[in-house]
Amino acid sequence: MPEAAAWPPQDERSVLGKKIPRLDGPDKVTGRAKYAFDINRPDMLYAKVLGAKHAAATVTEFDPSEAEAMEGVEAIWVQPDIDGKTIHYSGQVLAAVAAVTEEIAEEALHRIHVAYELRDPVTDDTTPEHGGNVDEDVRGSIEDVEQAFEDADVVSSGHYGCATITHCCLEPHGHVAEFRDGDLHIWASTQNVSRYGQGLTDTAELPQDRIHVICEHMGGGFGSKLGDDIWGRAAVHLAKVTGKPVKLLLDRDLEQQIAGSRPSSHADVEIALNNDGEILAWRSHDWGSGGQGGYNRPHLPYTLSNLSPAVMRTQRVATNRGSARAWRAPLHPNGCLITMAALEDAAAAIGMDALEFFLNHVVDLTNNAEAYREELPIAAEMISYQDKAHLRGDETPGPVKRGLGIALHQWGGMGHNSNADVTIHPDGSVEVACGTQDLGTGSRTVLAIVVGETLGLPVDRVHPKIGRNAYPISGASGGSTTIGGISAASRLAAVAARDALFERVAPELGVEPGELEARDGRVQEQGNPENGMSWEEACGVLGVDSLTERGECVPPQAAQAGLISAGAAGCQIADVSVDVETGVVKLNEFVCVQDCGLIVSMETARSQVFGGMIMGVSYALYEEAIYDPVNGVMLNPDLEFYRLASMAEVGDLKVHMMTGPRYDERGVIGLGEPPVIGPGAAISNAIANACGVRVGMMPMTPDRVIQALAEGGKLA
Amino acid sequence: MANDEAKRPGVEGLSRRTFLKSVGAGSVGAGLLPRGGESGAAQAAEAPAVVGPGETSITLSINGETREVSVEPRVTLLDALRNRLDLTGSKKVCDEGTCGACTVLYDGEPAYACSILAMEAEGHEITTVEGLGTPDELSAVQECFVKHDALQCGFCTPGFVVACTAYLRENPEPTPEEAQRGLGGNYCRCGTYAGMREAVLDAARILRGGE
Ligand code: FES
Ligand code: FES
Numbered sequence: 001m002p003e004a005a006a007w008p009p010q011d012e013r014s015v016l017g018k019k020i021p022r023l024d025g026p027d028k029v030t031g032r033a034k035y036a037f038d039i040n041r042p043d044m045l046y047a048k049v050l051g052a053k054h055a056a057a058t059v060t061e062f063d064p065s066e067a068e069a070m071e072g073v074e075a076i077w078v079q080p081d082i083d084g085k086t087i088h089y090s091g092q093v094l095a096a097v098a099a100v101t102e103e104i105a106e107e108a109l110h111r112i113h114v115a116y117e118l119r120d121p122v123t124d125d126t127t128p129e130h131g132g133n134v135d136e137d138v139r140g141s142i143e144d145v146e147q148a149f150e151d152a153d154v155v156s157s158g159h160y161g162c163a164t165i166t167h168c169c170l171e172p173h174g175h176v177a178e179f180r181d182g183d184l185h186i187w188a189s190t191q192n193v194s195r196y197g198q199g200l201t202d203t204a205e206l207p208q209d210r211i212h213v214i215c216e217h218m219g220g221g222f223g224s225k226l227g228d229d230i231w232g233r234a235a236v237h238l239a240k241v242t243g244k245p246v247k248l249l250l251d252r253d254l255e256q257q258i259a260g261s262r263p264s265s266h267a268d269v270e271i272a273l274n275n276d277g278e279i280l281a282w283r284s285h286d287w288g289s290g291g292q293g294g295y296n297r298p299h300l301p302y303t304l305s306n307l308s309p310a311v312m313r314t315q316r317v318a319t320n321r322g323s324a325r326a327w328r329a330p331l332h333p334n335g336c337l338i339t340m341a342a343l344e345d346a347a348a349a350i351g352m353d354a355l356e357f358f359l360n361h362v363v364d365l366t367n368n369a370e371a372y373r374e375e376l377p378i379a380a381e382m383i384s385y386q387d388k389a390h391l392r393g394d395e396t397p398g399p400v401k402r403g404l405g406i407a408l409h410q411w412g413g414m415g416h417n418s419n420a421d422v423t424i425h426p427d428g429s430v431e432v433a434c435g436t437q438d439l440g441t442g443s444r445t446v447l448a449i450v451v452g453e454t455l456g457l458p459v460d461r462v463h464p465k466i467g468r469n470a471y472p473i474s475g476a477s478g479g480s481t482t483i484g485g486i487s488a489a490s491r492l493a494a495v496a497a498r499d500a501l502f503e504r505v506a507p508e509l510g511v512e513p514g515e516l517e518a519r520d521g522r523v524q525e526q527g528n529p530e531n532g533m534s535w536e537e538a539c540g541v542l543g544v545d546s547l548t549e550r551g552e553c554v555p556p557q558a559a560q561a562g563l564i565s566a567g568a569a570g571c572q573i574a575d576v577s578v579d580v581e582t583g584v585v586k587l588n589e590f591v592c593v594q595d596c597g598l599i600v601s602m603e604t605a606r607s608q609v610f611g612g613m614i615m616g617v618s619y620a621l622y623e624e625a626i627y628d629p630v631n632g633v634m635l636n637p638d639l640e641f642y643r644l645a646s647m648a649e650v651g652d653l654k655v656h657m658m659t660g661p662r663y664d665e666r667g668v669i670g671l672g673e674p675p676v677i678g679p680g681a682a683i684s685n686a687i688a689n690a691c692g693v694r695v696g697m698m699p700m701t702p703d704r705v706i707q708a709l710a711e712g713g714k715l716a
Numbered sequence: 717m718a719n720d721e722a723k724r725p726g727v728e729g730l731s732r733r734t735f736l737k738s739v740g741a742g743s744v745g746a747g748l749l750p751r752g753g754e755s756g757a758a759q760a761a762e763a764p765a766v767v768g769p770g771e772t773s774i775t776l777s778i779n780g781e782t783r784e785v786s787v788e789p790r791v792t793l794l795d796a797l798r799n800r801l802d803l804t805g806s807k808k809v810c811d812e813g814t815c816g817a818c819t820v821l822y823d824g825e826p827a828y829a830c831s832i833l834a835m836e837a838e839g840h841e842i843t844t845v846e847g848l849g850t851p852d853e854l855s856a857v858q859e860c861f862v863k864h865d866a867l868q869c870g871f872c873t874p875g876f877v878v879a880c881t882a883y884l885r886e887n888p889e890p891t892p893e894e895a896q897r898g899l900g901g902n903y904c905r906c907g908t909y910a911g912m913r914e915a916v917l918d919a920a921r922i923l924r925g926g927e
Binding site: 021022024025026027028029030031032033034035037038040046101102103168169170171217218219220222251252439440441603604606607608610611612613614615618638639640644646647648650653 | 788790791795798799802803804805806807808809810811812814815817844845846848849850851852854858861862863865867868869870871872873874877893896897899900902903904905906907908909910911912913
């Protein structure tokens with residue numbers, strides 16, 4: 001890896017880390033940006049998916065003949081083993097209909113006759129009663145844990161948890177599939193452009209090189225759009241048998257039921273501590289449900305890697321719910337809520353101010369002590385902590401109580417394997433091609449910034465090309481890995497292309513290639529800018545041939561070269577008001593101090609942090625997938641009763657990005673997940689600080705607040 | 717047409733739109749109605765006699781142009797725009813009047829295109845996000861959305877842009893609190909409200925002819 005690939009020093013940067021407007025902004029605000037859902041092809045058919053009506057059942061009869069006979073219905077795809085199929089959750093995919101209009105396809109769904117034999121669903125995940133084996137993890141020994149609890153001045157205990165929520169991408173899952181001249185063209189809404197075609201080869205009966213994936217824009221994924229899915233394969237099948245393009249994107253009710261959710265978590269936690277605040281030991285029992293499949297223990301005790309002794313016991317509850325998928329920062333928000341709430345309860349139990357407790361007794365148990373020690377006072381200052389803070393329970397008269405709550409978070413965010421090609425054309429135009437995708441995170445803008453910085457050009461002179469599997473392979477956008485992967489790959493490609501250009505230009509200027517620099521739209525001798533030429537003149541030296549260089553981000557090497565690294569830490573403080581008569585929680589202010597190493601694009605980085613905070617307010621106060629306790633069916637697969645926060649409900653938001661020495665020199669670190677981890681915990685703690693009782697379960701809706709107040713004898 | 721709402725025989729628990737969407741082209745028995753209600757056949761007798769159940773050609777006035785389109789009575793304005801006129805700026809997210817992603821101007825007023833039947837829209841002036849500006853010639857609201865990064869994935873953005881445009885026409889001088897409530901009929905999943913708050917106020921300033 002060339003030494004010269006290292007990021008330029010902070011004071012020499014022209015566009016890197018600056019506030020550059022998002023490049024695809026104008027297309028998005030005018031409705032010109034085409035998402036998979038917006039692709040219309042000649043003769044295209046519309047496909048709709050039939051999902052199971054019941055959560056636990058066996059299919060005893062399946063008769064699509066009436067639908068098949070409808071005018072306008074062109075093909076029906078049916079699950080291969082439909083007879084006797086076991087239904088595990090409502091919405092489970094049974095069939096898909098392709099018709100000439102969307103309306104006919106929808107009507108046809110109602111004309112498919114399905115009979116079921118019902119079973120009793122498992123719906124209750126609030127107790128570990130239906131849980132599987134206990135998985136135990138011990139730090140130190142059980143004896144040490146027991147001893148610590150015996151020796152402690154105080155044992156603080158509580159029950160904490162969060163309901164299942166969905167990804168709720170506004171653009172649903174799915175794609176448009178079209179066979180043309182023997183190849184398959186797919187317009188997909190995906191977080192994984194480069195690999196999206198892999199799972200479709202069998203259905204398409206084509207080798208991978210004949211499958212062309214396109215995703216110029218996509219309307220949200222948050223971890224749920226990493227694969228092609230059963231309905232994606234159904235659409236390919238329908239396109240194949242009809243010979244026509246097929247558009248299949250899920251209807252909202254199915255999107256909410258089957259296209260991804262975050263598991264619920266419940267936990268009983270005990271913390272042993274001394275009156276002076278020293279934390280001695282941790283004991284927890286958690287359980288939760290991610291549907292039939294995955295529930296893994298959230299990180300417990302979250303961030304407290306150095307707290308020992310500790311014992312964590314976990315059980316998985318299999319319920320008849322749509323399956324969990326990676327939800328932005330998997331395992332972290334649940335673990336953060338449970339841990340930070342338990343810590344704040346511990347501080348309250350010994351009558352200590354939460355900020356003092358976190359600074360003096362918590363941060364040293366983490367691996368980010370230095371960062372948190374710097375960040376917490378900044379966050380406290382931003383929210384005027386010292387002026388507002390009080391011990392648990394706002395004693396001011398009247399029904400509206402106000403309180404503050406703190407949460408710490410951390411994330412890895414190491415860049416993924418990624419490739420990029422930078423091409424310099426003789427006319428001076430520049431393009432960067434990378435098989436990545438832009439989830440709204442700013443990938444396009446980031447590529448243009450990195451290449452522009454490297455070639456000494458303004459961002460609008462660089463043409464980023466992304467969203468096709470024909471471009472150099474890049475990783476899936478998951479786990480905050482994209483920014484590291486694509487910024488390192490494009491930096492390496494741009495440095496190589498620049499150096500190749502220098503080789504050609506140097507003789508013209510009578511210097512060695514190593515003596516040149518690309519800056520301010522010129523190629524010139526370092527320290528002697530008079531000896532140089534404009535960018536266009538320099539590129540003209542290439543004659544008729546464009547020049548392309550490949551950059552590859554191999555994470556360990558890129559990390560060694562200082563381009564990228566891992567380990568983002570941040571903290572958040574929320575200021576809420578709780579009406580103890582109605583249970584309504586109002587967010588007043590919410591601040592986040594965030595480290596993510598070197599910042600490539602300040603504008604989109606800040607937007608990511610705001611976005612994470614807002615999404616967090618939404619899940620902390622409003623979002624919950626509700627399942628019928630009797631029949632297990634999801635009751636609110638819509639946007640009316642599955643509530644997202646609206647603009648007026650998220651409080652005054654402030655973001656501070658840690659930049660400068662000690663942060664910047666670490667290289668680029670992913671930022672998508674970190675800010676979404678802490679809001680539930682910070683808001684839960686603020687509510688407890690305000691009204692004097694812990695509302696253990698999230699979302700902290702008025703009914704739960706009222707119940708907690710009643711149980712704590714604090715209901716006005 | 718809005719007044720017709722009151723004149724039409726009401727059906728409890730079943731909107732005209734739901735009714736028409738579910739009854740469809742043929743005669744469908746009550747058992748096949750997706751959401752409870754009365755017998756489809758009984759309702760069919762009360763449906764407007766002049767159109768349907770097949771396609772009828774209608775004329776819509778969209779972004780200042782006259783567009784012919786052939787639709788069944790059950791086709792929403794949103795689906796007519798997206799599926800038949802390739803005007804895909806208006807997004808389909810909830811398809812039931814909750815999220816605002818499909819917001820258009822309907823005789824200058826903001827309206828959810830998913831909750832209007834295409835046939836109802838005849839004779840009304842419809843403006844979609846495509847009619848407000850182009851990438852090279854952004855409206856003030858669009859300009860401010862870009863400037864304040866009031867978007868991420870951008871899927872909610874056209875709905876917000878249209879809603880914001882309509883809101884500022886009625887409320888040229890909103891306080892920050894008023895503006896937030898005024899745009900409460902739209903949802904964003906990516907959490908772009910921070911940028912949007914700045915964008916709305918900045919656009920208001922520009923539209924008032926301010927600095
Ligand atoms: S799609 Fe019309 S309001 Fe949601
Ligand atoms: S920008 Fe993605 S939903 Fe609003």
